[in-house]
Amino acid sequence: MKKEVEIRFLEDCLLIDKEILVFGDVHIGYEEHIAERGAIPDVQFKEIIERLDRVFKLLKKDGILIKQIIILGDLKHEFGGISDKEWSETLRLIDYLDKKIEKDDMNKQKKDKIILIKGNHDNILGPIAKKRDLKVVDYYKVKGICFMHGNKLYNGCFEDCKYFILGHLHPSISLVDKYKKEKFKCFLKGKWKNKEVYVLPSFSPISFGYDLNSFRYEKEQDNGFFIVPEKDLKKFEVIIYNNLENRNYNFGKLSKIIEKMN
Numbered sequence: 001m002k003k004e005v006e007i008r009f010l011e012d013c014l015l016i017d018k019e020i021l022v023f024g025d026v027h028i029g030y031e032e033h034i035a036e037r038g039a040i041p042d043v044q045f046k047e048i049i050e051r052l053d054r055v056f057k058l059l060k061k062d063g064i065l066i067k068q069i070i071i072l073g074d075l076k077h078e079f080g081g082i083s084d085k086e087w088s089e090t091l092r093l094i095d096y097l098d099k100k101i102e103k104d105d106m107n108k109q110k111k112d113k114i115i116l117i118k119g120n121h122d123n124i125l126g127p128i129a130k131k132r133d134l135k136v137v138d139y140y141k142v143k144g145i146c147f148m149h150g151n152k153l154y155n156g157c158f159e160d161c162k163y164f165i166l167g168h169l170h171p172s173i174s175l176v177d178k179y180k181k182e183k184f185k186c187f188l189k190g191k192w193k194n195k196e197v198y199v200l201p202s203f204s205p206i207s208f209g210y211d212l213n214s215f216r217y218e219k220e221q222d223n224g225f226f227i228v229p230e231k232d233l234k235k236f237e238v239i240i241y242n243n244l245e246n247r248n249y250n251f252g253k254l255s256k257i258i259e260k261m262n
Helices: 030-035 044-061 084-100 126-131 211-215 254-261
Strands: 007-010 013-015 020-023 068-071 114-117 139-142 146-148 161-167 171-176 183-186 187-190 195-199 237-242 247-253
Touching: 007 211, 007 237, 020 183, 084 114, 084 126, 114 139, 171 195, 171 211, 171 254, 211 254, 237 254, 247 254
Parallel strands: 020 068, 068 114, 146 161, 161 195
Antiparallel strands: 007 013, 013 020, 139 146, 171 183, 187 195, 187 237, 237 247
16 A cells, blocks of 8 residues: 655645645746736746745755656746747746756656646647756656646546646635635645545736635536536635745635635
8 A cells, every 4th residue: 555645735836745846837928918908017937936945945944855846737828839038937947946956866867857747828838848858748647646737637647646736726715804805825625536636826926816716606517627626626625825934724615615705
């Protein structure tokens, strides 16, 4: 029997067995897209690096060395091409991450140290990945975990896997008390198809997320956007990570949060 995998929540990412860092939905170049509809400061890449710096600083404090990084898709934003900004910043991010990976593991080639999962925005990520001798894959399996973007389900993920780890949904939640209403990025954790499933928030600092509270307005349906239907997601637990305290808070099942909003 395979031993249990240790999964730790961090700032918009997960740490697996103290050696694999997982995040997704970075959407490099997204500010170019929304700038077409109005002015926006060119700060996204700077904030991405600052966020990663905080994560790696915390890991270093805990004596943790990362051996592998898995990006759960939508590394860049543009569907139909590669802008100059996407070329530059995506390569810079890959180079940054490569420097953060433990270097004494000589048995593993570079292409296995950084895993790029294909997201629905990654139609033309291949040429960038090739520049750094990386491949873009539909899914990746290690330690009994299948890592997917979340827009498609692959039969190969059911073989020898206990866990699914997904992106794509960009989950966030609005919490209300008698004084204020605040929106937070969140993780989702639950059971689906006999697998333990984790859904990560987006790592993009300017793509805040899909408000799960909206489920209370919508008729439950499997619209094909996400592999886990809404009726099943409502059974998942909502987890918010506080990066100021470096700890996570479990707010219970999504369905209960939605009920309180009514």
